[in-house]
Amino acid sequence: MIQELSEQELLRRNKLEEIRKAGIEPYPAEEFEINANAADIKANYERDKINYKDISFAGRLMMVRDMGKAAFAELQDSTGKIQVYIKRDEICPGEDKNLYDLLWKKWIDLGDFIGIKGYVFTTKVGEISIHVQSLKLLSKSLKPLPVVTVDKEGNAHDAVTDPEFRYRQRYVDLVINPKVRKTFEQRTAVINSIRTFLNNHSALEVDTPVLQSIPGGATARPFITHHNALDMPLYLRIANELYLKRLIVGGFDWVYEFSRNFRNEGMDRTHNPEFTILEFYVAYKDYFWMMKTTEQLLEKIAMDLHDTAELEVGDKKINFAAPYKRISIYDAIKEHTGIDVSKMDEVALRDTCKKLHLEVDDSMGKGKLIDTLFGEKCEDHYIQPTFIIDYPVEMSPLTKKHRTEEGLVERFELIINGKEIANAYSELNDPIDQRARFEDQVKLMERGDDEAMFIDHDFLRALEYGMPPTSGIGIGIDRLCMLMTNQVSIQDVLFFPQMRPEAKAVAEGEHSQTH
RNA sequence: GAUUCCGUAGCUCAGCAGGUAGAGCAUUACACUUUUAAUGUAAGGGUCCUGGGUUCGAAUCCCAGCGGGAUCACCA
Numbered sequence: 001m002i003q004e005l006s007e008q009e010l011l012r013r014n015k016l017e018e019i020r021k022a023g024i025e026p027y028p029a030e031e032f033e034i035n036a037n038a039a040d041i042k043a044n045y046e047r048d049k050i051n052y053k054d055i056s057f058a059g060r061l062m063m064v065r066d067m068g069k070a071a072f073a074e075l076q077d078s079t080g081k082i083q084v085y086i087k088r089d090e091i092c093p094g095e096d097k098n099l100y101d102l103l104w105k106k107w108i109d110l111g112d113f114i115g116i117k118g119y120v121f122t123t124k125v126g127e128i129s130i131h132v133q134s135l136k137l138l139s140k141s142l143k144p145l146p147v148v149t150v151d152k153e154g155n156a157h158d159a160v161t162d163p164e165f166r167y168r169q170r171y172v173d174l175v176i177n178p179k180v181r182k183t184f185e186q187r188t189a190v191i192n193s194i195r196t197f198l199n200n201h202s203a204l205e206v207d208t209p210v211l212q213s214i215p216g217g218a219t220a221r222p223f224i225t226h227h228n229a230l231d232m233p234l235y236l237r238i239a240n241e242l243y244l245k246r247l248i249v250g251g252f253d254w255v256y257e258f259s260r261n262f263r264n265e266g267m268d269r270t271h272n273p274e275f276t277i278l279e280f281y282v283a284y285k286d287y288f289w290m291m292k293t294t295e296q297l298l299e300k301i302a303m304d305l306h307d308t309a310e311l312e313v314g315d316k317k318i319n320f321a322a323p324y325k326r327i328s329i330y331d332a333i334k335e336h337t338g339i340d341v342s343k344m345d346e347v348a349l350r351d352t353c354k355k356l357h358l359e360v361d362d363s364m365g366k367g368k369l370i371d372t373l374f375g376e377k378c379e380d381h382y383i384q385p386t387f388i389i390d391y392p393v394e395m396s397p398l399t400k401k402h403r404t405e406e407g408l409v410e411r412f413e414l415i416i417n418g419k420e421i422a423n424a425y426s427e428l429n430d431p432i433d434q435r436a437r438f439e440d441q442v443k444l445m446e447r448g449d450d451e452a453m454f455i456d457h458d459f460l461r462a463l464e465y466g467m468p469p470t471s472g473i474g475i476g477i478d479r480l481c482m483l484m485t486n487q488v489s490i491q492d493v494l495f496f497p498q499m500r501p502e503a504k505a506v507a508e509g510e511h512s513q514t515h
Numbered sequence: 516g517a518u519u520c521c522g523u524a525g526c527u528c529a530g531c532a533g534g535u536a537g538a539g540c541a542u543u544a545c546a547c548u549u550u551u552a553a554u555g556u557a558a559g560g561g562u563c564c565u566g567g568g569u570u571c572g573a574a575u576c577c578c579a580g581c582g583g584g585a586u587c588a589c590c591a
Contacts, residue, residue, distance in 0.1 A: 006542095008525055008541080008542055008543095063551085066553090067553080070547090072551065072553080085550085089548075144525040144526080146527085147541055148526085148527095148540095157540075158527040158540060159527080160526065162522095162527095162583080163583065165583095221590090263590070266588075266589050268586095268589095268590090271590060271591065275591070421591090451589095474591090499582090500582065502581095502582075
């Protein structure tokens with residue numbers, strides 16, 4: 001199948017040939033040395049003019065205002081845009097005006113990368129610009145870039161807003177939408193902030209297997225793959241929890257990993273099939289310590305990014321300053337339904353759910369029923385960061401039993417803006433109890449719960465050697481980034497969100513034209 | 516997976532009581548040596564997502580498919 005090139009694409013390919021015929025390499029190999037960037041020039045030129053007389057700058061050509069024998073253009077580098085001024089007699093001092101008349105005026109297009117040397121000056125109208133003394137084509141662009149213009153009021157015209165275009169061709173989105181770049185820089189800032197916090201506490205960053213023979217540590221449907229040499233199924237990890245705990249058994253006091261997890265479930269604006277959870281485990285701590293640490297961490301992230309703990313998220317203000325409200329899951333359900341479920345057995349719970357018109361079936365055990373009740377009736381109400389604590393044992397197979405409350409475990413979830421952001425516990429380190437909990441999961445699986453956990457015998461063996469009392473947490477990094485960058489869709493905090501393949505082959509047709 | 520909206524030039528969009536496809540920016544040509552959504556004059560550019568159907572005639576109406584968004588379900 002041959003996809004025809006557009007008029008503009010053909011033109012650019014023709015220009016490419018003209019450039020080569022003129023003896024100019026459109027994709028030069030040698031380094032182009034740079035000694036300034038756009039943001040630096042704009043910020044520092046006025047008070048430090050002496051240092052901006054011999055500038056070497058490179059960037060992508062975004063706009064040209066041609067005046068005949070001179071032109072203004074805008075170049076964009078990784079720090080932003082800057083205006084440059086190109087005068088024919090300046091870059092072509094002799095008789096030969098081809099560099100200007102042909103290369104600059106005819107052959108260079110919007111989207112090309114060019115390198116310039118020159119000096120910084122301020123134009124009549126007061127814009128800091130680079131006066132070009134020499135010009136070099138660094139890379140020819142063969143596809144026209146959407147042109148987004150910004151007027152005096154700062155309004156963008158013809159901005160590309162089509163989500164499909166933006167997600168499939170993120171590289172273009174990043175070039176033409178400066179806010180998108182900022183969001184991703186902030187995502188990295190969130191991760192750096194966390195890493196600094198953890199490293200300052202002498203935590204050890206580790207890597208654990210992504211390919212696992214038993215997908216453990218969470219309740220979710222895994223992706224299955226196959227290892228040919230071993231001739232066995234392998235699962236992409238749904239969590240790294242059981243491996244990090246093995247490392248606590250091995251004697252590390254505090255380990256952490258930014259874990260790319262894979263769950264074979266639905267997709268929407270808060271779910272992508274692959275996503276990132278930060279998990280960390282700390283020896284000799286409990287879930288109270290973990291709540292304090294979590295508050296401190298989130299407050300620090302907000303401060304590092306925004307210099308304030310109070311952030312605008314959609315039409316709400318969310319305050320990340322510690323401490324956060326704590327409420328038990330039973331009290332939360334009582335508060336929002338008026339029903340005390342703390343003493344109910346499975347049958348009574350199922351009836352209660354039915355009365356509240358919640359969809360339930362016989363495969364659901366006590367834990368899942370309570371989870372449903374909370375998720376449907378309560379979760380949405382917690383906008384400010386809130387710790388929901390003390391879950392029933394049935395829904396927490398890896399969590400230590402509560403020190404005083406029968407039937408509960410020492411667990412909390414952190415809810416922000418109606419969404420779960422973190423999940424943490426005092427870790428179950430009693431190997432006998434852990435084995436019993438796994439066996440309960442098997443019974444759930446036999447009843448038809450396809451998310452129940454498998455027994456991980458090696459993990460049990462590790463616990464039998466002894467794991468110190470430990471507290472652990474998983475923090476949803478993508479969702480945290482959505483809050484910190486004020487984005488409503490997970491697709492806007494992932495560079496390349498999962499998409500169905502495009503119907504039309506993008507590459508095939510175009511290759512067959514150029515080979 | 517269900518419901519609903521959307522798919523027209525490189526980009527943003529208009530066109531729909533069915534009658535041979537339009538604008539702005541971008542592109543091409545010419546003019547212009549401090550402009551800034553530069554300007555002026557002229558020109559080119561489209562399997563109207565794909566495939567069927569109704570009709571003398573479909574971008575427009577109907578059906579199916581593909582892709583995307585939103586809402587819901589599952590879930591973090």
